[in-house]
Amino acid sequence: MPQTFSIAKANATINVTPYSVTYDGNAHTATGTAKGVNNEDLSGLDVSGTISDSIAKANATATAGSGSGTYNGSAQSPSACVVSGAYTAGLSCTNNPASAGPAVGTTTISPVVSGGVDNFNITLVNGSYTINAKQASATADNGGGVYNGSAYTGSGTCSDGLTPAITYTPGPGAPVNVGTTSFTVTCGDGGHSYINGTADGSITITKAPVTATAGSGSSTYDGLTHAPSACVVSGSYKGDLTCANNPASAGPAVGTTTITPVVSGTGLTNFAITLVNGSFTISKVPSVTAVSCLASVTYNGSAQTPCTATVTGAGGLNQTLTVSYTNNINVGTATASASFKAAVTATAGSGSAIYDGSIKSPSACTITGDYTGGLTCANSPASVGPGAGTTTIIPVVSGSGQTNFAITLVNGSFAISKADSVTTVSCPASMTYKGSAWTPCTATVTGAGGLNQTLTVSYTNNINAGTATASASFAGDANHNASSDSKTFQINKVTLTVTADNKTRVYGAANPTFTASYSGFVGGQTLATSGITGTPALSTTADANSPVGTYPIVAALGTLSSANYNFTFVNGTLTITQATLTITALNVSKTYGDVYTFSNSCPSINCTITGLAPNDSIAGVILTSPGAAAGTVVGTYPVTVTGFAFGSGSPSNYNVVSINGWLTILADAGQVAYIGQTLFVTSGASSTTAQVTLSASVWDITLGGGGTIGASTVTFTDLLSTLSTGQYGAQEYLIEVSLGGSYQNCLQTTNCQQTGATPGTPAYEAAHPVVTVMIPATKNTMQGSGVIPCIPTAAGTYGKVNGQCPADYPYVSYTAGFNYNNKGTNTQGKMELIIDRPDGTYYIKSNSVTSVAFTYLDSQGKPAPCVDLKACTDVTVYTKASIYKIVNGKAISIDGSVTFRMDAHDGRLTGDPDKLAFTVLSSKDGTLYYSNNWTFDSATLSYRTVLQDLQPSYTVDGKVISTVVQID
Secondary structure (H helix, E strand, O other): OOOOOOOOOOOOEEEEEOOEEEOOOOOOOOEEEEEOHHHOEOOOOOOOOOOOOEEEOEEEEEEOOOEEEEOOOOOEOOOOOEEEOOOOOOOEEEEEOOOEOOOOEEEEEEEEEEOOHHHEEEEEEOEEEEEEOEEOOEEEEOEEEEOOOOOOOOEEEEHHHOOOEEEEEOOOOOOOOOEEEEEEEEEOOOOOOEEOEEEEEEEEEEOEEEEEEOOOEEEEOOOOOEOOOOOEEEOOOOOOOEEEEEOOOEOOOOEEEEEEEEEEOOOHHHEEEEEEOEEEEEEOOOEEEEEEOOOOOOOOOOOOOOOEEEEEEOOOEEEEEOOEEEOOOOOOOOEEEOOOOEEEEEEOOOEEEEOOOOOEOOOOOEEEEOOOOOOEEEEEOOOEOOOOEEEEEEEEEEOOOHHHEEEEEEOEEEEEEOEOEEEEEEOOOEEEOOOOOOOOOEEEEEEOOOEEEEEOOEEEOOOOOEEEEEEEEEOOOOOEOOEEEEEEEEEEOEEEEEEEOOEEEEOOOOOOOOOEEEEOOOOOOOOOOOOOEOOOEEEOOOOOOOOOEEEEEEEEOOOOEOOOEEEEEEOEEEEEEOEEEEEEEOOEEEEOOOOOOOOOOOOOOOEEEEOOOOOOEEEEEEEEOOOOOOOOOOEEEEEEEEEEEEEEOOHHHEEEEEEOEEEEEEOEEEEEEEOOOOEEEOOOOOOOOOOOOOOEEEEEHHHOOOOOOOOEEEEEEEOOOOOEEOOOOOEEEEEEEEEEEOEEEOOOOOOOOOOOOOOOOHHHHHOOOEEEEEOOOOOOOEEEEEEEEOOOOOEOOOOOEOOEOOOOOOEEEEEEEEEEOOOOOOEEEEEEEEEEEOOEEEEEEEEEEEEEEEEEEOOOOOEEEOOOHHHOOEEEEEEEEEEEEEEOOEEEEEEEEEEEEEEEEOOOOOOOOOEEEEEEEEOOOOOEEEEOOEEEEOOOOEEEEOOEEOOOEEEEOOEEEEOEEEEO
């Protein structure tokens, strides 16, 4: 049996895809899908709403070029500026400045972006270009010469036209004296554009050769001393050297005196002095030998020696000589003789030379004296050498009559001095640090006589970068003096590559700790064993707010320091990936009949957000649920995140994950009351059955009455096991009306969880009506027509407009007419309503009559069957009907199955106004389409259509229209 309650329209949900997009140069179309209650597909219906479809700027990164080079006097260009990102069409960038230099240093390179920049969030990443100082190279020219009292300066050349600076060791200036002096050629520009390059050379000054020749001379013996000629120093350069004879004089005795030169002056060590001895010879003068004998002596048998002899000469010579005899024994002439031998001197040759590997001959051996006869002499040995040393030369005399001579032998000597040697160390200008000792140099010693040997080189400071020294020495040998030499060479730093390690983090997080890798270690070294101190500077322009993309991790020197390594730097890449943004719809509940409105804010009581970066915000979140509408039945429904918008931030930085919640609909507290007629009649006098239409009103207690009622189940239960006969002889039925579905039945039955109704109370009685069925009188008729004014209690879909009676359409037109056929077996007739509204005209027309009951009110005020035709004052009519909307003169069906009820009161017999009540309900779901006076009835604790008093007539648009309600 039909029941009467009102169901309001539910809100449709429009889901828009996509809710937001990122600029990619293409046009975007948002697609909307409309869903109704219980996810009902509303495709094809005219559903309107407002959507917001935003196009976020695309993220792009403009990275300026970078690079490094070595100073060359010209400006240098960095690598090209690059624009990167998921979509970058139309964007380009250039470096500013376009070139760096030419001076040494680091220039910051900024990206300048052109193109459709308004459509992009552009992250600018500066680059840098470093021009490193160039390594200068130097060469040193070994020099020197023979000592000449002046300084010998070093010389060398520099690369790139640089001016060499020369320093001397030990210095402070260029060397003057004999020896080997090291010097360093330094090439650079004071550290501006060049790294100093050095090369080492040496200056060797050898001794200046001079000869000191002692004086010589000769004279005849006169008993006096004699001075030789002056001592003379000779040579190409002799400085202030002088020499003196030693001894300064010879004599007075006859003979040859060797005169030795004694050299004096400053800087004697700078000279190779050859000493040449002189000699002074005092020759003998003639002597007179006189023999004196007795004229005669007498033989005595023995040798007679009666003679004497003397010799006299210059210088006081006067001495007795020995007399020799012949024939001085026997008688005869005896001879007495005495002699004084001739004095001669045999002087061996002498000389000196510097070792040159060849044999040397001394000067000739000489015989001197007043009378030398045929005597000659020769040197023994005739030659000396080739080795260095002093050889004694002995004179060897030959010739006849040597016994007549008093020969004095004077030895000579020949001295071969050691030759100077030259030690030469040769080294490359520079080497590169390798972690172990460098031994790249060679050394040789050369000298007279074919001396040419390889020497062992010793090193100092030949491992680490810097200036290394290579030295070699020759200790000398029998023929050569010692010599030494040293050179320096540069050990340059090796280049180590420092590469910033690639890193990854999610958007919104702090940058990770940057690290670097090293390559290029030598000698098996590692960072721990290399002696490197400090750390590189690792930086990026990205911070926690930087969008998803790639950013360079710039590597720079920082505090890195090393004695042996230079550093070159390679940037790494920081990749910022999408953060996971989780929007969680929270579980909520509502009471049936309520509209659940989700908050657009998040976080809120409806949702939580995790993973949002600190400086980003969500402007709004769209939460939908098929259970949010008022008419959704009790149950559990998903709460879905169907859209969101950023207040700040960009969706491209997030991978958005949504987690559904649940909306639980609890049963509402409601009460039900029977509002149908309680007296039904059969269809005619000959019929014993009646079509009974039972109606009930459901009241939402939570709302205090009224409101939208839906998804309730009204059950009508016959409580009588047997039929009973009423006061009119008719059959009576006790009906219990109970409530289910989305409502908990309250105040009517003991089944209510909140409050049980007590039998006999209005609430209880309203749910327990007695329905009477009887055979009717078949002569009654009803006629009616006119208008009904709209009053505030009008209700239903077409009752009012926005809760108000429309000012331009204050009346509803009606017509009605019912009677029985001639045989009194069936009811016939129809009724109509015409409702004018701002949105159109609606026409409600009955199709068939369900039941007609003519009644009057008994003494208890209850409807009672007419027993006297003239006593009938009221009628209740149920029909099946259709609703149409009139558009351009055509009727468009709205609902073809509605219950159309009329209650009418004719006031002629009772002396009160005529009354009417029209109720139009959906036969499908109980929707209240129209009630002219939907009023709460305190007697039954329910809403129902209550009879509305009518005036006899109303003026509509200047025309008087009578109202007719007539029951006969």
